[in-house]
Amino acid sequence: MFTGIIYCKGKIKKIITTGKGKNIEIYSEKEITNIHNGMSIAINGVCLTVASFSGLRKFTADISKETIEKTTFKNIKHSQNINIELPLTIDKFLSGHLVLGHIDTIGEVVSFYVEKGNTLLEIKFPQKFFKYVVEKGSIAVDGVSLTAFDIKNNTFKVAIIPETMKQTIISEYKKTTQVNLEFDIIGKYVAKIFNKDVPE
CATH class of the missing domain: 2.40.30.20 (Elongation Factor Tu (Ef-tu); domain 3)
Structure with a gap:
């Protein structure tokens, strides 16, 4: 779950088409100190899961075919800038509103x-x-x-x-x-x- 308050911007560094959709590599403008495999993260409002990471700024995520079809990820491009939001935790202020990361x-x-x-x-x-x-x-x-x-x-x-x-x-x-x-x-x-x- 998210709040719609963007943590920082990032950039698409690599796009790999797979049998199940796409795998994207993202570079974050800010360090994500608690990043880990399996962590939820919102990219342009879409809830994705961190598949791997290298350091505190670079990570990958998989995008399913259904998500690609229903979101702007159908037109995703290399070097494209994106919004990054980290998941809501109990100790955070709810400054925006409840956002699930499921695009309508x-x-x-x-x-x-x-x-x-x-x-x-x-x-x-x-x-x-x-x-x-x-x-x-x-x-x-x-x-x-x-x-x-x-x-x-x-x-x-x-x-x-x-x-x-x-x-x-x-x-x-x-x-x-x-x-x-x-x-x-x-x-x-x-x-x-x-x-x-x-x-x-």
Whole structure:
């Protein structure tokens, strides 16, 4: 489990296609002091498992075919920058919101602009997920905990503060950039209780 507060950025150093999907090698900008095999780690919002590591900055992870199909990992590239988040522990503050690392769908950047000194990002998503996007509610975009507003049938906006721009790959976004979206787990549980469809 995660919180949507990115630990640091990293870079894809190697991609190996396997019979079960892909194996990726990642270099972290910061040391991960407690890294170990089997550790959960979120890459662009996707929960992966550390398969091996070398030192405190380099590690590998496997990506299944299903995960590749349902996330932006289908377009993963060598030297691509990525968001890295370490798993939530009991002694941490829950500064963002509860994020599982299970991507619901892929969104697309519609616009990215500055208005009255505020940096705003507008994202398009499949209309069938509309019920899970709540005004002033939480949403994870490439693993980053953000607050949705100005929600339309298939778009929403988020405001990006300078610290988020600095610490994440959001600064690299442009029109048509594809992003991983995970909707708030609490909202999905409520929908399940009331027998509404939930993302598969």
